[in-house]
Amino acid sequence: MASKLRHFVEKTKYHIALCSVLKQRCLCNNDVIFLIGSTALISYNPSISTPTQLFTRRMGFNAKNKHAIDSVYICQICDLILRDPVQLNCGDRLCKSCVEAKEGEKIQCPACGEQSDKKDVLLDRGYKNDMQTLPIECTHCNWHGSLKQYQDHIVQPHLNVKCEYCGKTCDSISNLDVHKVNECTKVTEMCSLKNYGCSIPIIKGQKYEHYMTEQHQIAINYYICRNVSKSRVDQFDRVYGMDTDTPSHTTALSSDDRNVHLQELSETTDILAGGGSALNEDCQRLTNESVSIKTALDTLSRDFAALKLSIEEQNKYLDNLKPCSDLLDHQVSMLKKTLEDLRFVSFDGTFLWKITNFSSKMADAQAERQTSIYSPPFYSSPTGYKMRVRLYPNGDGSARHTHVSLFFVLMRGEYDPILKFPFSYKVTFCLYDQTPAQQHIIDSFRPDIKSNSFQRPRSEMNIASGIPKFCPLSVIQPEANCYVRDDSIFIKIMVDFGDTPKAMLPFALGLNPAFSTNVQQILIHQEKEKRAQQTSTSSTTETILPH
Structure with a gap:
């Protein structure tokens, strides 16, 4: 009992420390869930839970020739042609609505991982004007023209405009786009950890199942390995004033303070190491259970095969008895008639x-x-x-x-x-x-x-x-x-x-x-x-x- 309690405490400490690290790295947003062992770390964004905000959210433009357009005009979040492009600090561009849909005050670039303050991310009007001449082919009819004209075309009525994911019929391409963003639970999208190895497309209504997959868990561990050390070093630099541009009077901390912070860093590292050990034990236990289940399934398969063979033999025996049964029925019928006559x-x-x-x-x-x-x-x-x-x-x-x-x-x-x-x-x-x-x-x-x-x-x-x-x-x-x-x-x-x-x-x-x-x-x-x-x-x- 004591060992189990220790095991549980180690895992709890590990997850608390991991939450702290992930929060500092701003990885947790409204569409990411991390399942480590038997504990779920969930980030939820109440800002997008109201019906009004969900309805007004729009994504980029879809087009038949989307894959032929230069990738600089494609949003890294919705994977569509940019709608109202905004520029991040790193120079990459995303749809304005995709940025607003992300939780928190910062937005992380899906391409390079650099973070930008949302308040500093503004509409790039010049870039938007440059995009107006992009050649576009309509996805639901034979229309083709410029992006500027396409924005007027997509609100026009279209016959048999159906969602390719759920089959719902809409009266225009614009309403179809709104349906895909706000209503359709079968839309597929890329995982937020795609840059860390989780490249499986997610069905919108099955995110929870996706987050439980092995590939997603591996991507989480990969993220931790790459970013935990960097997070702690950045924190250490901020605390001890190791940035050469920082004036010396702002980093004048006592030796005791430095020791305290070093001790905290050491404890956190120990907790993460202990949690890793606990997770390894969980993996070994699950592996053993998997082997036991496989053995049981093999036994059941053999029993089922034997039972099937027995049933086939019994059916064959019954088939052989059928002519005898028919003959006996005939004889019984004749005897009944004879007895009836004898009356x-x-x-x-x-x-x-x-x-x-x-x-x-x-x-x-x-x-x-x-x-x-x-x-x-x-x-x-x-x-x-x-x-x-x-x-x-x-x-x-x-x-x-x-x-x-x-x-x-x-x-x-x-x-x-x-x-x-x-x-x-x-x-x-x-x-x-x-x-x-x-x-x-x-x-x-x-x-x-x-x-x-x-x-x-x-x-x-x-x-x-x-x-x-x-x-x-x-x-x-x-x-x-x-x-x-x-x-x-x-x-x-x-x-x-x-x-x-x-x-x-x-x-x-x-x-x-x-x-x-x-x-x-x-x-x-x-x-x-x-x-x-x-x-x-x-x-x-x-x-x-x-x-």
């Missing part, structure tokens, strides 16, 4: 098929997107024939657009090798009337044993065969029809292995579907016996009646 499977030769969303299926059939639909498979017995039904809602063949077509389909089953073919049993279809009227539509057909549709299946399914004109469309299309309710229809398929009489079909198909198959068969058998008995009684009565 309605029947093993007694009858099947009640509920078709939902019938209007949508009818629209698909009429648009020929899907002309037919299949029922789930059903069986004649657990070891019997495998069958299904194919429905054409809008008809098929000659019945298209006029009737509903209904066909019977034999499917390849597990027990086909021991079953009898061709299939020869009567098939009955019934479209249920869903009202109490019970006006079911019933129709039957007996298979043609010579047709391939009823031979033993060699593929997944045989060709469908049945009743093309099962039901007229005009019966089921009206909205209030009794066969389509809640957008659903019910169709019952019955394979008749007992050769049920046609007259019994309405009774058999009209039985409550809630009854089990056994109960329905018992009721059908009872009805057969009842009708047979009635028929026998009627025949006996007719026999005994006299003729």
Whole structure:
């Protein structure tokens, strides 16, 4: 802790001493900032902070042929053609507005470094008159003439006069110049330490970032090396009267006074030396931190490369899994369909098929997107024939657009090798009337044993065969029809292995579907016996009646 405190005190003393030196050399002005280590030495000029003064400040003249004009007519501050030139003590000339914008009572020549009192810097009217004949080419149009004429030309309206730094449009070149000086934050200008090695152009709105650059810091150190010793020698000369032109009575100081001043000079030198040592320690620390950061970045880069490679390998693995995933999805879809079919499977030769969303299926059939639909498979017995039904809602063949077509389909089953073919049993279809009227539509057909549709299946399914004109469309299309309710229809398929009489079909198909198959068969058998008995009684009565 003590060493850190000592380090901080040494740096503070160093910066205080440096401020004193820089103040004496008049380096700090309104546009210079010095960043030494972690401390900022800032000079601020309140005289240019008011809006009025900022607005009235103007810089030199810009021209297309500026680089062809003799450099003696170029201002060393704004790097433009002199406007209202003033002459410094050294003989160099600057724009009057550029001089007035500098802080303090003295102005330092950017070219040679010699200082002049502002009050002694006056407008050079003769030089200004000499400049009036300079040939000028306008930067924004094809005009050319003398500088005197150019001063009138630049206030004239110009089309599409844009700031080359920020792109703002102005109505004249004069207003553009005012914008560049007072408003534009993207204007570039040269650093005040350009004569000491800082030659990087500064963007006006990024001065702080520029002052933190290494090149600017090096220029500050270079300035100190060149001027600190000279500053102290000049001060010593003034104090001890070493100027030969100074009368001897003005330098009559005691030996003690000389020793005091020498002691102060020695202390200041020691402070600057200690500050330099502290800054060297800061540089070493920053260098070590930079190495650590670089090492960490290298490690992160290697980790990132490894992670990227891992991700690429995982993506490749996932790409290889995609075909397997698609196959599994297909198999799952088939299993779902099989399970769905098993919910309605029947093993007694009858099947009640509920078709939902019938209007949508009818629209698909009429648009020929899907002309037919299949029922789930059903069986004649657990070891019997495998069958299904194919429905054409809008008809098929000659019945298209006029009737509903209904066909019977034999499917390849597990027990086909021991079953009898061709299939020869009567098939009955019934479209249920869903009202109490019970006006079911019933129709039957007996298979043609010579047709391939009823031979033993060699593929997944045989060709469908049945009743093309099962039901007229005009019966089921009206909205209030009794066969389509809640957008659903019910169709019952019955394979008749007992050769049920046609007259019994309405009774058999009209039985409550809630009854089990056994109960329905018992009721059908009872009805057969009842009708047979009635028929026998009627025949006996007719026999005994006299003729």
